[in-house]
Amino acid sequence: MKSAPFDYTRAAQGSEAIARLSGSQGLGKPVAGGQSLGPMMNMRLAQPALLVDVRGVPELLHCEDTGEAVVLGAAVTHAAIEDGRVPDATRGLMAHVAQGIAYRAVRTRGTLGGSLAHADPAADWINVMPLLDARCIVAGPAGRREIACAAWMLGTFTTGLGEDEILVSVRIPKLSARARWSYYKFNRKPGEFAEAISAFLDDPARGVCRAVIGALDGPPHLVANARALLEELRTSGLGALGRAELKAAGLQAGSYEYRVHAVALSRAAHALLVSEGGTA
Numbered sequence: 651m652k653s654a655p656f657d658y659t660r661a662a663q664g665s666e667a668i669a670r671l672s673g674s675q676g677l678g679k680p681v682a683g684g685q686s687l688g689p690m691m692n693m694r695l696a697q698p699a700l701l702v703d704v705r706g707v708p709e710l711l712h713c714e715d716t717g718e719a720v721v722l723g724a725a726v727t728h729a730a731i732e733d734g735r736v737p738d739a740t741r742g743l744m745a746h747v748a749q750g751i752a753y754r755a756v757r758t759r760g761t762l763g764g765s766l767a768h769a770d771p772a773a774d775w776i777n778v779m780p781l782l783d784a785r786c787i788v789a790g791p792a793g794r795r796e797i798a799c800a801a802w803m804l805g806t807f808t809t810g811l812g813e814d815e816i817l818v819s820v821r822i823p824k825l826s827a828r829a830r831w832s833y834y835k836f837n838r839k840p841g842e843f844a845e846a847i848s849a850f851l852d853d854p855a856r857g858v859c860r861a862v863i864g865a866l867d868g869p870p871h872l873v874a875n876a877r878a879l880l881e882e883l884r885t886s887g888l889g890a891l892g893r894a895e896l897k898a899a900g901l902q903a904g905s906y907e908y909r910v911h912a913v914a915l916s917r918a919a920h921a922l923l924v925s926e927g928g929t930a
């Protein structure tokens with residue numbers, strides 16, 4: 651199928667993109683890599699009358715190391731993260747995740763911000779950013795605001811982003827030198843979306859031990875204090891704590907989805923425990 655007719659404009663500045671979106675009375679949409687919006691439009695699941703291309707907006711390409719965090723522009727591509735062409739706050743976690751997204755051709759065009767704004771529960775960044783306690787910086791006609799990534803996704807393909815707002819950048823706190831992480835993505839073929847995602851982040855110097863259970867029917871399930879869960883998985887495998895978290899994630903015991911997520915959780919915990927720091 652082909653998309654419905656639409657107008658296209660390229661924004662030179664964030665303010666211009668916001669003005670165009672505001673002027674479109676809800677009929678306009680930002681476009682970045684087009685890797686999700688393009689297929690949605692071709693299937694006529696999305697029919698914007700106006701596409702506002704934000705890929706050339708300098709602010710959305712700007713990256714900086716602020717000392718305590720790294721700020722990545724929303725239009726940074728998965729490939730730039732994979733290749734280490736942007737600063738890394740995560741001791742390799744983001745590059746590891748990026749190389750597992752789709753295929754290189756998709757990664758060359760697809761962006762961090764586009765992925766977060768699209769909010770597919772099975773996508774990678776939507777699950778990783780809450781684990782990292784990252785924050786989204788959003789701009790709109792009323793100015794700027796920040797949204798914690800843990801509260802970013804409201805439901806499947808739904809965020810709190812207004813129709814005339816754009817995601818400008820993502821602020822990612824730096825992990826300490828001894829932080830360890832693991833990321834387990836279950837998919838049957840490389841390049842596919844996940845059937846289950848589990849990840850752990852253990853950063854004692856910052857008092858952080860978190861886990862995420864993702865690729866659910868809605869937002870990821872974040873375990874803010876995962877120390878006891880990790881200990882349980884280490885000593886006795888999936889037990890009462892693990893079962894409680896899977897239940898809290900909305901998974902029904904005995905279902906195929908439950909079993910796949912249980913395996914992903916156990917493997918992510920194991921990968922963390924055998925890691926020497928940094929990558930797992």
Ligand SMILES: Cc1cc2nc3c(=O)[nH]c(=O)nc-3n(C[C@H](O)[C@H](O)[C@H](O)COP(=O)(O)OP(=O)(O)OC[C@H]3O[C@@H](n4cnc5c(N)ncnc54)[C@H](O)[C@@H]3O)c2cc1C
Nearest residue numbers: 680682683684685686687752760761764765767773774817
């Ligand atoms: C074959 C294939 C396999 C894939 N596999 C995976 C995978 O394994 N894991 C994974 O995570 N993803 C996967 N993807 C999705 C891919 O990562 C996309 O790049 C990503 O989801 C969207 O990024 P984009 O820049 O292309 O966004 P676009 O398609 O341009 O836009 C997506 C949505 O975000 C909005 N948007 C874009 N930029 C902004 C902004 N700055 N501010 C506000 N709204 C914005 C758009 O309006 C639209 O609603 C796959 C895609 C394909 C085609």
